[in-house]
Amino acid sequence: MQLFADWHVHTGYSDGHATPEEIVAAATRRGLAEVAITDHGPRGMFIGVRDAGVYRELKEQAARLSELYPVRVLVGAEANVISLRGDIDVPAAIINELDVLIAGLHPQVWCRPWWETLTWILPNRIGKTVGWIRERMREANTTALVAAVLNNPLTFISHPGLVMVVDLDEVADACAGTGCAMEINTGHHYDRDEVVRAALCRGARLVVNSDSHFPEMVGELDIGIQLLDKYRVPPEQVLNARQADRKAVPGYLPGVADLPGRPVSSV
Template sequence: MQLFADWHVHTSYSDGRATLEEMVAAAASCGLDEVAVTDHGPRAMFIGVREAGVYQELKEQAARLAEHYPVRVLVGAEANVISLSGEIDLPASIIKELDILAAGLHPQVWCLPWWQTVTWILPNRLGKAVGSIREKMREANTLALVAAVRQNPLTFISHPGLGMAVDLDEVARACAVTGCAMEINTGHHYVRDKVVLSALREGARLVVNSDAHVPGTVGKLDIGIKLLDKYRVPPEQVLNARPAPQKVESRLPVFTAIAGRMVSPPS
């Protein structure tokens, strides 16, 4: 199996540390066919884009860069789920202009309504130490993420289960119905196997991305490939995968030296 694209990278427009061109150059240098910049939505605390119009700026830059690099440059967003009812922090007018739409749960967002920041987001931090809170937050997180999958035209959900626990089987069922993929994120340390197993059980699609914040990690997807191989996930279940090319056996004649003469073996 080969992965031809990395659809989750960040630039200095959000919390990345490089320009769009630097990230595109990195994608080209590692042989990717496509790269998608997916900067954080504007309601991410301290790390989101300054406002939703930034994605239009990125589209203009991407169009210019595509003329100079041998890689298709897509512009997307990693939106934030900002309410228990599944709202995300991008307007429909921006969403329809994007090539890729991801959304995820993040423990540092300004919710709508604002008070859910206190009653939902903050308890996720406390819940890591208190079991009764942890289970309630897991239920709330699952409710919010499933609602986001059902209500928005998402390409994939980013790193499900990272930082904010969810019922992965329930999320996978929603993804299977809507066509939204579940991400295997190679840029964070968490139990990715559970994501793959839930997707396989429920028939959801997968996508492997780097979540790169610096050029050096763009296209670093080997962890994901090994995981797909481990569980024998077929390429058609992975959005950014294709079958590996078949090896072609050499048909050149084999020669043997006999009595000083070169002769081809009998057919």
């Protein structure tokens, strides 16, 4: 199996340490056909984009870079889930212009309503070091993430189960119903096996990304490929995979624009 894209990469517009051009140059060196710049949504505490208009700036840069490099450059957002109702912090008008829409649970967001920052996010932060508190948040986290999957046109959810624990079977059920994929994130240490098992068991799709914050990590996806092999996941179930022996069709790269259920703009 080959992975032709890395659709989860951060730049200095959020908490990454690279310019968009450095990311695209790194993707070129890796031989990727596509890379998506997906900076954190604006309600991330000290790690988000300054406002959602930044994604429009990035679209302009991506169009220029796509001309200069042999890589299709996409722009997306790694939106934060900011309420137990599954709201995310990227407005619909911007979502319609994005190529990729990710949502993820992060224990450093300003919620709306604000008090959920105290009643939901703060216990998850404490739960990083206190196991019983972490477990007590599982139900609330699952409710929020499932609602985000059901209520937003997501391409995939980032690193399910990382830090903020969820019921992966319930999340996978929701993903299987909407076509949203579950990410195998190679940039963080967490139990990726259970994500793959839940997706396979419930029929959800998977996607492998680096979550790179540095140019040298762009396209570093080997851990994900090993997991896909270990569980014999068919390439059709992986959004950014194709058979290793499949020849690219001239002038056509199967990519995120071909995914069902997404309002995808031109790239």
